[in-house]
Amino acid sequence: MLAGHGMRMSDARRQAYAEAYARPGALKAGFDLYRSFPEDEQDNAASRHVTVSKPILYLRGADEPVHIEAYLAGFREHGLHNIEAKIIERCGHFSAEEQPEKVALAIKEFIGNHPVIFP
Numbered sequence: 012m013l014a015g016h017g018m019r020m021s022d023a024r025r026q027a028y029a030e031a032y033a034r035p036g037a038l039k040a041g042f043d044l045y046r047s048f049p050e051d052e053q054d055n056a057a058s059r060h061v062t063v064s065k066p067i068l069y070l071r072g073a074d075e076p077v078h079i080e081a082y083l084a085g086f087r088e089h090g091l092h093n094i095e096a097k098i099i100e101r102c103g104h105f106s107a108e109e110q111p112e113k114v115a116l117a118i119k120e121f122i123g124n125h126p127v128i129f130p
Contacts (some may be wrong), residue, residue, distance in 0.1 A: 015074035015103035024108075060090070066128060068095045068121040070114060072102035095121065
């Protein structure tokens with residue numbers, strides 16, 4: 012389950028997702044994201060040792076099964092040395108849908124902490 016503990020998708024939202032995925036080509040498009048991973052890896056090989064200095068915010072739901080430090084280590088290993096993480100409480104993978112106010116606050120705080128980049 013990708014949603015946070017105790018979180019349930021409303022019937023209206025479930026219906027909206029079902030209708031979206033029922034459209035012609037929708038499932039293929041969704042699966043194509045995963046099919047593109049090998050090509051994406053090849054495309055990114057040229058920039059393997061590039062360091063990204065811009066600040067990056069990585070948000071993750073507290074109820075997601077993988078610990079955030081594992082992801083941060085991978086990002087840093089691949090050149091994202093100025094990455095900050097924020098755990099969004101009471102949600103899983105769908106942070107922006109499960110806790111939109113908390114996500115918005117985290118983004119607002121991040122922007123406020125980087126006034127030179129986000130004037």
